[in-house]
Amino acid sequence: MELLNVYQNNYLIVFAFLCLGVLLPVVALYLGKLLRPHVPSDAKYTTYESGIEPFHDSRVQFNVRYYIFALMFVIFDVETVFLYPWAVAYDKLGIFALVEMLIFVAMLLIGLIYAWKKKVLQWI
Numbered sequence: 001m002e003l004l005n006v007y008q009n010n011y012l013i014v015f016a017f018l019c020l021g022v023l024l025p026v027v028a029l030y031l032g033k034l035l036r037p038h039v040p041s042d043a044k045y046t047t048y049e050s051g052i053e054p055f056h057d058s059r060v061q062f063n064v065r066y067y068i069f070a071l072m073f074v075i076f077d078v079e080t081v082f083l084y085p086w087a088v089a090y091d092k093l094g095i096f097a098l099v100e101m102l103i104f105v106a107m108l109l110i111g112l113i114y115a116w117k118k119k120v121l122q123w124i
Contacts, residue, residue: 068120079108 086093086101115121 065120065122069123072115072120076108076112
């Protein structure tokens, strides 16, 4: 019976956090809506509030290389974060973890070389 209570308490805690996770943002957004100043005018409904009328299409086409460059940075940045816990626990992990990390770094290097050969890392 005691095990059942512990089991139900775990679900009760998860339910409480779920309720708080939904309730707090809803309350914060509602309070923000109540407390903000609301003075609509024609100028606020224009595309820009700078006072200048827009003179061409607001959609500008960017080169896809900028996005690929940013994605490559994020990928390699996140992957290098995985090196830190490994370095902290290296004494306890032993030679097996060293071999696995060498394989991991080799795969990162293969990806970097591939991106370099495809000229993704060149800024236009």
